[in-house]
Amino acid sequence: MKTMFAVAVCSLVMMSLIACSGKNKSYGEAYGSPEAQTGTEAPAGETFMDGPGLSLLPDVKPVPEGTEHHIRLDVTHKVIEVADGVKYRGWTFGDDIPGPTIHVKQGDKIIFTLTNRSDKMASFMAPMPHSIDFHAAMVNPVDKYRTILPGQTLTFEWTANYPGVFMYHCATAMVLQHLAAGMYGMTIVEPTGGYPTKVDREYALVQSEFYLKGEPESDGTYDTDMNAVEKKQPTYVAFNGKANRHLFEPLKAKPGERVRLYVVNAGPSDTSSFHVIGTIFDRVWIEGNPVNELRGMQTILLGASSGAIVEFTIPEKGKYVFVDHEFTDAHHGALGAIDASE
Numbered sequence: 032m033k034t035m036f037a038v039a040v041c042s043l044v045m046m047s048l049i050a051c052s053g054k055n056k057s058y059g060e061a062y063g064s065p066e067a068q069t070g071t072e073a074p075a076g077e078t079f080m081d082g083p084g085l086s087l088l089p090d091v092k093p094v095p096e097g098t099e100h101h102i103r104l105d106v107t108h109k110v111i112e113v114a115d116g117v118k119y120r121g122w123t124f125g126d127d128i129p130g131p132t133i134h135v136k137q138g139d140k141i142i143f144t145l146t147n148r149s150d151k152m153a154s155f156m157a158p159m160p161h162s163i164d165f166h167a168a169m170v171n172p173v174d175k176y177r178t179i180l181p182g183q184t185l186t187f188e189w190t191a192n193y194p195g196v197f198m199y200h201c202a203t204a205m206v207l208q209h210l211a212a213g214m215y216g217m218t219i220v221e222p223t224g225g226y227p228t229k230v231d232r233e234y235a236l237v238q239s240e241f242y243l244k245g246e247p248e249s250d251g252t253y254d255t256d257m258n259a260v261e262k263k264q265p266t267y268v269a270f271n272g273k274a275n276r277h278l279f280e281p282l283k284a285k286p287g288e289r290v291r292l293y294v295v296n297a298g299p300s301d302t303s304s305f306h307v308i309g310t311i312f313d314r315v316w317i318e319g320n321p322v323n324e325l326r327g328m329q330t331i332l333l334g335a336s337s338g339a340i341v342e343f344t345i346p347e348k349g350k351y352v353f354v355d356h357e358f359t360d361a362h363h364g365a366l367g368a369i370d371a372s373e
């Protein structure tokens with residue numbers, strides 16, 4: 032009897048150990064990292080980003096080899112074209128709006144450096160304090176997401192515990208203002224062992240809103256209208272930083288191909304009903320994690336800061352418009368296209 036009891040207890044212990052190790056295998060659960068360091072060693076030159084796996088939208092670079100990556104993004108203040116011929120006084124990560132897409136895999140460690148170079152910009156754009164918040168990270172936000180002054184550099188480490196598509200953004204008060212000015216981007220964390228499907232094409236899309244004053248400044252550029260920001264009345268809603276951008280620069284695919292889109296809605300305040308006209312999402316992975324799978328979806332609803340991976344087949348030759356199906360947003364520029372005409 033005692034032996035049977037001992038065997039039963041041992042089996043239970045073994046089962047829990049297996050369950051625990053399985054859980055740990057799925058999600059790395061690497062917690063704890065050195066305290067962030069603030070310094071003044073600003074990088075020189077005209078490059079504002081550095082590191083493997085970084086790409087400008089809509090491109091996605093292959094996930095880099097190795098498990099530790101040094102990634103650098105600099106903050107700049109820059110005039111950006113947010114609609115055809117409309118120049119906007121934006122604040123950037125990596126000198127672009129949205130910032131570069133960071134591609135890593137689950138379990139990778141990122142040694143990240145942020146330099147606030149807003150003091151080296153055009154004199155009409157005042158230097159500002161800035162910071163960065165990675166939704167893909169699990170760290171002490173008070174430490175890692177601290178605000179740095181113009182001219183300062185911040186370095187900290189984080190590990191990508193969960194697969195998915197995650198937003199990063201400036202977290203300096205007033206956060207709403209820093210988000211409205213363009214300080215956001217996407218991190219893609221590929222799952223351990225890769226995705227369960229193979230695709231022919233992949234692209235990244237970041238949706239966001241721009242709120243411009245009614246009249247330009249004396250140099251013809253537009254500043255942020257904080258009154259419109261607070262009322263959630265965007266002038267433009269854009270995929271990848273410019274209203275209707277991918278109508279004029281369509282994404283390419285061929286009939287019969289399977290396409291994967293990594294989508295993040297950066298907001299700052301609006302939702303997105305993301306839809307591709309003429310096809311159905313074969314798979315939707317909510318937040319980009321294949322465990323959260325939906326099939327046969329017409330639209331995926333993304334609140335501000337939410338993301339998803341959608342996959343679909345191009346059924347035949349044609350032009351497939353993607354849209355925020357909240358049609359006021361589409362009307363304000365949340366439109367693009369996949370050109371599969373040949």
Ligand SMILES: [Cu+2]
Binds near residue numbers: 203209
């Ligand atoms: Cu900022």
